[in-house]
Amino acid sequence: MRFSALALARGAFSFHGNWPQLWRSPEPKRRYDVAVIGGGGHGLATAYYLAKEHGVRNVAVLEKGWLGGGNTGRNTTVVRSNYFYPESARLYELSLRLYEGLSRELGFNIMLSQRGILTLAHDSHQLKMLARWLNAMHLNGIDGELLGPGEVRQWLPLLNDSPTARYPVKGAVLQRRGGIARHDAVAWGYARAADTLGVDIVQNCEVLGFLREGERVVGIETTRGCIQADKVALAVAGHSGVLAAKAGFRLPVTSYALQAFVTEPVKPALSCVAVSMATGAYVSQSDKGELVVGGSLDLYPSYAQRGNLPTLQAVVAGLLELFPCFSRLRMLRQWAGIVDVVHDSSPIIDHAPVKGMYLNCGWGTGGFKAIPGGGLVFAHLIATGRPHPAAEAFTLRRFASGALIDEGAAAGISH
Amino acid sequence: MLRISCPWCGPRDEPEFRWGGEVPVLRPGPPEAVSDSAWAQYLFVRDNPKGWVRERWVHAFGCRQWLIVVRNTVTHEIRATARLTEPLPEVTP
Numbered sequence: 001m002r003f004s005a006l007a008l009a010r011g012a013f014s015f016h017g018n019w020p021q022l023w024r025s026p027e028p029k030r031r032y033d034v035a036v037i038g039g040g041g042h043g044l045a046t047a048y049y050l051a052k053e054h055g056v057r058n059v060a061v062l063e064k065g066w067l068g069g070g071n072t073g074r075n076t077t078v079v080r081s082n083y084f085y086p087e088s089a090r091l092y093e094l095s096l097r098l099y100e101g102l103s104r105e106l107g108f109n110i111m112l113s114q115r116g117i118l119t120l121a122h123d124s125h126q127l128k129m130l131a132r133w134l135n136a137m138h139l140n141g142i143d144g145e146l147l148g149p150g151e152v153r154q155w156l157p158l159l160n161d162s163p164t165a166r167y168p169v170k171g172a173v174l175q176r177r178g179g180i181a182r183h184d185a186v187a188w189g190y191a192r193a194a195d196t197l198g199v200d201i202v203q204n205c206e207v208l209g210f211l212r213e214g215e216r217v218v219g220i221e222t223t224r225g226c227i228q229a230d231k232v233a234l235a236v237a238g239h240s241g242v243l244a245a246k247a248g249f250r251l252p253v254t255s256y257a258l259q260a261f262v263t264e265p266v267k268p269a270l271s272c273v274a275v276s277m278a279t280g281a282y283v284s285q286s287d288k289g290e291l292v293v294g295g296s297l298d299l300y301p302s303y304a305q306r307g308n309l310p311t312l313q314a315v316v317a318g319l320l321e322l323f324p325c326f327s328r329l330r331m332l333r334q335w336a337g338i339v340d341v342v343h344d345s346s347p348i349i350d351h352a353p354v355k356g357m358y359l360n361c362g363w364g365t366g367g368f369k370a371i372p373g374g375g376l377v378f379a380h381l382i383a384t385g386r387p388h389p390a391a392e393a394f395t396l397r398r399f400a401s402g403a404l405i406d407e408g409a410a411a412g413i414s415h
Numbered sequence: 416m417l418r419i420s421c422p423w424c425g426p427r428d429e430p431e432f433r434w435g436g437e438v439p440v441l442r443p444g445p446p447e448a449v450s451d452s453a454w455a456q457y458l459f460v461r462d463n464p465k466g467w468v469r470e471r472w473v474h475a476f477g478c479r480q481w482l483i484v485v486r487n488t489v490t491h492e493i494r495a496t497a498r499l500t501e502p503l504p505e506v507t508p
Contacts (some may be wrong), residue, residue: 241463252459255488300434303465309416310430337463341461400455 002107003007020187022194027265028202028227032060035220035229037207039063039242040072041183042367043235044201045375046382051197053376053381060229063223064206065382068187071237074305075368076260076294078273078284080117083410084133087393088346089140094390095373096177108189110181111287117178117273118147118155120322122167127276130367132172133410137175146173148300152294153172155272156241158323167279167321174325177403180284180292186371192206207406210357214338217247219355233358233382238303238338248365249353251361252399256297258365259307259336262313263329265289277409279318292331293319297341297365307336339364344404349378349387350396417491422498435471437461438470438483439503465489467506471499 003207011019034050036043037063050056063069079099081092103110121127137144152172153161160194161169189199202224211219211226219228238255265288275282281295295315298308320327342348342362347370352359358401360378363370377388387395398404417429442447443457462468466486473481483497485504495504 044433239465241461242465245462245464250456250462252455252461254463255465300470300486301437301463301468302491304464304491308429310428338472399459400451401449 002228008374016349022192023201025202025203028060028200028205028224031228033058034231034233035227036061036233036235038235038282039067039201039203040235040237040373041190042374042378043186043189044194046233046235046360046373046378048190048194048197049201049376050383051194051199057198060227061194061199061201062205062207062220063203066203067191067201068131068184071337071339072183072187074260074335075108075183076284076292077180077183077368078117079181079235079369080175082117082137082144082173082175082178083407084136084223085405085407086140087405088407089137091373091377092370092388093142094376098372098376099181102189106189106193108185108192109139110185110189112179112181113296114177114179116176116231116270117275118152118172118174120152120172120274120276121170122276124170127170130171134173143175143177145174147174156274158269159294160322160324177193183368193336199357203232207243214290217354231356231358231382233360233378234352234380235360237340237361237367239339247352247354247357253340253361254301254342255303255338257302257304257307257336258297258339259311259334259395260292260294261312261331261334262286262290264293264332274316274322276318276322280317281318281322283319291326291329305336305338307334345393345407346405348396349381349391349394417493419472419484419493420496421474421477422482423480424474427474427477431474431476432472433475435473435481437468437470453507469503469506
């Protein structure tokens with residue numbers, strides 16, 4: 001079912017007691033053409049584009065916990081495409097363009113708010129680097145503007161611009177099309193759309209191992225029985241290495257906890273997303289009024305979905321350097337997601353080293369913004385066996401060939 | 416907050432330390448005999464285990480010595496620390 005003003009009015013007559021479930025919770029079938037492991041944004045988007053673009057409808061999405069309960073529900077909801085290298089710009093721009101039409105396409109309000117994202121420079125060297133980054137963005141066809149200190153002050157009136165500020169602001173790069181979206185709605189919208197096209201979304205279904213026939217993976221052993229699958233697609237972010245080990249190979253991936261926190265809600269105080277690499281903090285204000293704050297990784301590997309206190313303190317200290325007035329706010333919630341960091345901070349969308357298996361991982365700290373694009377190119381790879389033109393560079397063999405796409409800086413936070 | 420027992424300084428708080436990667440990772444050689452894929456394995460590919468792992472840390476804001484830490488990546492429990500000159504502690508899952 002799709003939402004509309006008419007459906008809303010009809011629902012009102014029954015006191016909103018008769019809304020149907022948005023997707024089914026079917027028992028898994030014995031066999032699927034494609035089994036996607038991971039019911040987060042990337043997995044659900046992959047299933048949706050497999051069904052919609054490639055007509056592959058005998059598809060299952062297997063999720064260990066609940067839908068969108070991993071990194072899709074644990075990010076800071078920022079979307080942008082201000083990347084440095086042409087390969088990344090193409091992929092993330094594809095994703096941002098899909099985001100721009102996604103509410104209409106899915107019939108589900110993802111609350112995309114392109115309120116602008118400002119990356120701040122605190123000294124002249126950072127300003128020169130930002131200018132170079134902006135030039136690269138323009139060459140890649142991505143919109144962006146360089147702002148002087150006066151313009152930054154207009155965008156961020158609460159910013160600490162006193163002459164004695166530890167981090168004076170020298171300028172900023174603005175991408176107006178960047179912004180935030182409602183993360184749960186992205187997962188729910190894709191889930192409903194995929195379910196409508198016949199995709200089975202199976203929650204509480206943990207993968208225990210893989211069924212092999214010689215070299216080839218032919219199915220999955222799960223907590224809800226064995227499932228045959230012609231193709232098995234991994235979209236499990238921080239747990240990519242764990243599933244790779246079950247399938248008998250290793251990946252150039254290290255799993256870290258990346259935390260975020262929100263303050264108590266306040267009236268509108270911040271109209272855009274502000275990123276400050278020097279202080280290691282970035283912040284936006286949600287529609288509920290909470291300040292959503294993120295920063296550096298916890299700098300040692302972890303599978304615990306909670307962050308450590310030293311990193312939280314460092315990020316908050318950075319935030320308060322920028323916005324001293326936020327010191328009065330109390331933190332409401334804090335959490336962490338397990339992110340799959342690779343050496344060049346760029347994704348891997350490729351065939352796995354075992355036949356019949358496909359990889360979508362390595363998004364690291366920036367997977368949310370890439371959900372529509374990542375799903376589209378991954379579905380293309382699974383359906384056709386060939387990489388999508390926007391994802392040709394994001395192979396596993398680039399680590400041996402040396403053709404790395406080092407987006408450590410554009411990834412936005414310290415690694 | 417981790418509390419890591421430095422073999423030289425005793426128990427100290429996490430911000431004094433820096434993580435330095437899982438061990439053992441052995442450099443292949445001789446260089447002219449190492450294939451690109453073997454070199455990529457050495458540089459980039461790791462076990463990245465969920466559970467017990469042996470790793471190298473440096474007491475960067477203390478004695479600046481390197482040490483071995485046996486740590487659980489799920490619970491963050493630290494079972495043992497050792498000097499680099501000692502035998503590598505065994506890990507049993």
